[in-house]
Amino acid sequence: MFEILIFGDSLTRGADPGQHRRHPFADRWPNVLSAGLAGRASVAAEGLGGRTTIYDDESDQRIDRNGSRTLPTLLASHSPLDLLIIMLGSNDLKPEMCGTADGVAIGMAKLLDIVESAQPSLKTLIVSPPIFVGSEQHGGNPRAGRSIEESRRLGPLLEQLAIRRKSAFFDASTVARSSPIDGVHLDRENTRAIGLALVPIVQAILDCLN
Template identity: 45%
Template sequence: MKSILAFGDSLTWGFEGGTFRRHAFADRWPNVLAAGLDGKARVIEEGMNGRTTVFPDPTCEAERNGAVALPMLLATHQPLDLVIIMLGTNDIKYANRCRAFDASMGIERLVMLVKNHAYNADYKPPQILVMAPPHLVKTDDEWFNDLWGHAIEESKLFAKHYKRVAEEQGVHFFDAGTVAKADKTDGGHLDAKNTRAIGEALVPVVKKILAF
């Protein structure tokens, strides 16, 4: 059986907009993907609310820097056949780094961490799928509007910059924004239908990558 690591933020964790609860197990995109792979692969959910690509977040006691967490997870879950990375929304919520370009540079570092990790000598490095998250949308929620309302237009550039990084690094790319849209209740998270849509759309993509 193949092993896939789904590495991301609240969109991978399954944060339900408007409720602060987690989507049902069967609705979260990593598990929808796993269900569509006909028992040929397991998908490891590694989503964390607030996680960034490479930037520290001093407002939270938990470590949200993806570059710190990823090497530990690569070691913990090896051997891996595929690592899917979907991050960036939390990178642009801060006023001092509100560019999708900066997030793409963080994505590039994560890709390099996967490529250069010190895997067990018996295991090959996994393939990599970079995924651009759906862009932010307008919300009437005052708190979330203050959090990332300024970055709506910038978030629409994720796919452009991430695709470039994927091409330069010779890894796979998928734009989740082509199949899913953020929920306007908070402007950034997904309802059950849209998180399922990502998992469903990834099934043929992952089957092609893993050749089954």
């Protein structure tokens, strides 16, 4: 059986924008992906609300949300791995973190450096999060002052990075739309859509690993 680790933020954790809780287990996209793989792989989801690629979140110093510091430990604890899926960037786009798609790409490149240092043969799949939309609760803007335009720029930049670094890539905005409740998170249907769309992509990656 293949071993897959998913490294993400609240979108991976399954945050429900309407209820301030998590979506049911079966509706979180990592678990939808796992079900679609039908026992071919073990899928471990490490989703932490507020996680960034390389930027420090000082709002709660009890929790380290800087992905570059936590990824090495998670790679070690889940080793050996066959595939690492990374979906980050939504929190980097908070103005107090970084605020730009270019900064997200820099952070993602650093995460790939960490992976190559820890396990050079590990296959990676970068997933760009869905584009933000205007929020009903935040004056027409996405939650926490994020920029819709920067979120639109993110997918192409991460795709270019994936090509350069020989990583697989998927743009979640092709199948999922952020909720207008907060402009960032996903309702149940759009969360499930990401997992369903990733099944054939991950199947193809695993086929190449055989």
